[in-house]
Amino acid sequence: MSAVTASKTFRPDIEGLRALAVSGVIAFHFGYTGLPGGFVGVDIFFVISGYLITQHLQQEIAKHGTVNLWTFYARRARRLLPASLFVILVTLVAGYFILAPSEQQLYSKGALFASTYIINLWLIRWSLDYFAVDATNNPFIHFWSLSVEEQFYLAWPALLLLFTRIRPGKHGVFLLMAAVAAVSFALCAWLTAVSQPWAFYFSPLRAWEFALGGLASMALLNNWAKRFPYSPAMGWIGLALIAIAYLRVSEQGPFPGFVALVPAIGTVMVLLSGVHQSTYGPRALLAIKPAQWIGKLSYSLYLWHWPVIVYAAMLVPDLTSVQRILLMLLTLALSIFSYRFVENPIRRNAWLMVSTRRSLAFAALLTMTGVTVGYASATLAKRNLSPQQEMILETAERPSTVRATDKSCVLDLETVKPKPCVFGSASSNTKVVLFGDSHADHWSTPLVDIAKKDNIRLVTYLKSSCRATRITTRDSKLRRDYTECNDWRELAIKEIIAMKPHTVIISQLSISHLTDEIGDPSEYSARKKEWADGIRSTVEVLSNAGIKVVFLRDVPTHTSYLDKCVARALWQGRDPSVCDTPRSAAADDGDAETEKGIISGIKNARYIDMTEFFCSNTICHAMIDGKLTFRDRHHIATPYAESLAAPLERAIFKQTIAGSVKSEPVSEKNL
Structure with missing residues (x-):
């Protein structure tokens, strides 16, 4: 100065x-x-x-x-x-x-x-x-x-x-x-x-x-x-x-x-x-x-x-x-x-x-x-x-299908009144709800494709930074407790139950990210219990209403912004694999096991794990088959999300619509 x-x-x-x-x-x-x-x-x-x-x-x-x-x-x-x-x-x-x-x-x-x-x-x-x-x-x-x-x-x-x-x-x-x-x-x-x-x-x-x-x-x-x-x-x-x-x-x-x-x-x-x-x-x-x-x-x-x-x-x-x-x-x-x-x-x-x-x-x-x-x-x-650099830039900027159709379908921080958006077949009797935050939204791209293909009415209830789990979080932009999320969540749950869909798919930012919101590490254990109780509460209220629930495990979180890291690596003449993250640092396998245990104890609920499409046993990849896996650190890149439509359909709809309530992770062997 x-x-x-x-x-x-x-x-x-x-x-x-x-x-x-x-x-x-x-x-x-x-x-x-x-x-x-x-x-x-x-x-x-x-x-x-x-x-x-x-x-x-x-x-x-x-x-x-x-x-x-x-x-x-x-x-x-x-x-x-x-x-x-x-x-x-x-x-x-x-x-x-x-x-x-x-x-x-x-x-x-x-x-x-x-x-x-x-x-x-x-x-x-x-x-x-x-x-x-x-x-x-x-x-x-x-x-x-x-x-x-x-x-x-x-x-x-x-x-x-x-x-x-x-x-x-x-x-x-x-x-x-x-x-x-x-x-x-x-x-x-x-x-x-x-x-x-x-x-x-x-x-x-x-x-x-x-x-x-x-x-x-x-x-x-x-x-x-x-x-x-x-x-x-x-x-x-x-x-x-x-x-x-x-x-x-x-x-x-x-x-x-x-x-x-x-x-x-x-x-x-x-x-x-x-x-x-x-x-x-x-x-x-x-x-x-x-x-x-x-x-x-x-x-x-x-x-x-x-x-x-x-x-x-x-x-x-x-x-x-x-x-x-x-x-x-x-x-x-x-x-x-x-x-x-x-x-x-x-x-x-x-x-x-x-x-x-x-x-x-x-x-x-x-x-x-x-x-x-x-x-x-x-x-x-x-x-x-270069064309490759432009591809990465376009991938990072390309929104999900829901956002590309109507940005307001993913509510901002202050809005409380739910806005259900319908995709797929509007007249279908098979109603499926996608419920959660931006980590639900990034799955909307393959889910909309599936809904169109299988004559499903897909209804989205999405809000920025707002987990479906009944837990009060602190928002970094608002710099206070995210009370608008609590209000929206309860209204959305009420509307979903009244709608009586066949299935609700829940996806959200995982518990591991709460550490960024806590500040004091000594509070983590108490918050983790709140998180577990919140998951159980949300899933049970839907299950008790006779609705099938699919809980999607959260995606890995990379240590770097993949769009920027890969673009830099290519510009510097390095292999994009330098942007890969060890699975131990990215995938939160321990928290996932806790989630799986909670969901497996609830009737009509099933836990789906798609991690194998992002990570091997040791590494979570920045690029797969020439596609950027994430547009930033933990939001699936839309082109790669499109490629996951077939395995996601097999993992969720072939079992859920048929009435299966098995709780097992999805792997390449299963598929």
């Missing part, structure tokens, strides 16, 4: 705060689980920037009565643009050898938007959750915070001048700034629950953090310390709040919202306390040489750390602790290089510093270079899309 020299009086504790902030961010992104809230280091940077920029602007207004905006923008451009463009260019070049052409095409757009400091707006439009797993593939996503800062630098000086004109005097400006902070925070807190990407990425909704820093700087500049002593104890309390945020805040919870107040207020308290050069306050701790050194490198460290870990994880999916330490050293080496040979030389270049126009023209040149190279990279990547 950026460093700002806003005062003639150097504050070493601020440099130490930068070191603390960037260390938290790097630890989080490098997978150090001891600091689950390390990402709040970005919020610390926002508060620091607000503090220093406001202090600088207030001093200039006090001295000259105004702010020379062009000179201000020129200084910011010299400080930020050279290093960021250098990292963007190196990242694009490295990406040419590592990323598949389809990824190069997408992420080159990220480079273009990062060069113009509007990537945060692109990410909102892309509706990409910062904490979603697929976000880890984007080597430019971390530029969102730099975009927010640049947008702040663009708007804040003019806003501060406006405040000065509207309400002259220190109290008037302070109150207007406080009002901005209050409105921004209120909207941010509200949208965190309503639309988290907007709350996270949109700069006006992060303005309250910059404004808090600005309010702290005004308090010090106006010498209000006489009324309120900024004691060393305040600094220690502030550091404690930051530590609490690092240790207790989690990506699983709603963020930024109210939670972001903890590190932001903690930073303000450290900034206020640091004005006193007391040996008893945290200022001395933050001023130690290692912290000063890291603080000076913080901007370069922030720029480099993310593409380094992203590309490394692509090349070596299971990084060891030693490898991660080596990657940190590589990040440090790159940061030192860019700091010494790019960042500082251009920032302090006498020829640029002597003229605001030169600096602004140079900034425009750098920006256009980033845009041009990003566009050229995307164009080149499109030309490199």
Whole structure:
């Protein structure tokens, strides 16, 4: 993140705060689980920037009565643009050898938007959750915070001048700034629950953090310390709040919202306390040489750390602790290089510093270079899309038959009222229901083909991320308990029973994925019992209504996104088998045995296991017969799903429609 020299009086504790902030961010992104809230280091940077920029602007207004905006923008451009463009260019070049052409095409757009400091707006439009797993593939996503800062630098000086004109005097400006902070925070807190990407990425909704820093700087500049002593104890309390945020805040919870107040207020308290050069306050701790050194490198460290870990994880999916330490050293080496040979030389270049126009023209040149190279990279990547690469891309993007027919047949997160969709023969007396989440939906493609062939009326009850099992889960996007799922499930079960179908086919995300939703491993045993009871409850209520139930075992989960992994492997000249996953890591055979035991004890219920069509005894395959098995980590690719119609028909319908209730796994030998 950026460093700002806003005062003639150097504050070493601020440099130490930068070191603390960037260390938290790097630890989080490098997978150090001891600091689950390390990402709040970005919020610390926002508060620091607000503090220093406001202090600088207030001093200039006090001295000259105004702010020379062009000179201000020129200084910011010299400080930020050279290093960021250098990292963007190196990242694009490295990406040419590592990323598949389809990824190069997408992420080159990220480079273009990062060069113009509007990537945060692109990410909102892309509706990409910062904490979603697929976000880890984007080597430019971390530029969102730099975009927010640049947008702040663009708007804040003019806003501060406006405040000065509207309400002259220190109290008037302070109150207007406080009002901005209050409105921004209120909207941010509200949208965190309503639309988290907007709350996270949109700069006006992060303005309250910059404004808090600005309010702290005004308090010090106006010498209000006489009324309120900024004691060393305040600094220690502030550091404690930051530590609490690092240790207790989690990506699983709603963020930024109210939670972001903890590190932001903690930073303000450290900034206020640091004005006193007391040996008893945290200022001395933050001023130690290692912290000063890291603080000076913080901007370069922030720029480099993310593409380094992203590309490394692509090349070596299971990084060891030693490898991660080596990657940190590589990040440090790159940061030192860019700091010494790019960042500082251009920032302090006498020829640029002597003229605001030169600096602004140079900034425009750098920006256009980033845009041009990003566009050229995307164009080149499109030309490199071979037929095989296009096939993988098409496979990954091709929806199931149900989604292709009517997207609304798979309900979104908020919708509660069930929407049954009919496929196959609408007039058939043989009614079959497909019930579950997206893991039921990916079986809809072969089931619709079977229904058309065998004169079956297939009715789907599908809802995103909502298991048929009666269990309350936590949704990662809603960042809360998924109560809409509970309501939908009960309404759907009621409708299904009233429909009196011949068979209900249940498919859903398995228990193994609950570990991602729990957070605390000690709760796993209790949740596993809830899961078992929930399966039994759902299946029994259908069975007791005289309905046959087929429970499809969940599909394997791969360690990598197969579409991206296979495309990269082919681009790099490697065999797609490098994307295979050991069965022990993918198939959850133990949980499947538990499920099978539950289902086998319920009348009219049968357990079907199709795992043999994805895995051998030891390996779960990325490609079979030239087809991609999964479009991501655990959703069957539609073309491969089509090829499973015949074995799925034999496994389910030849026995179920005939009245068999045998409970046995399906294997190649059985078929």
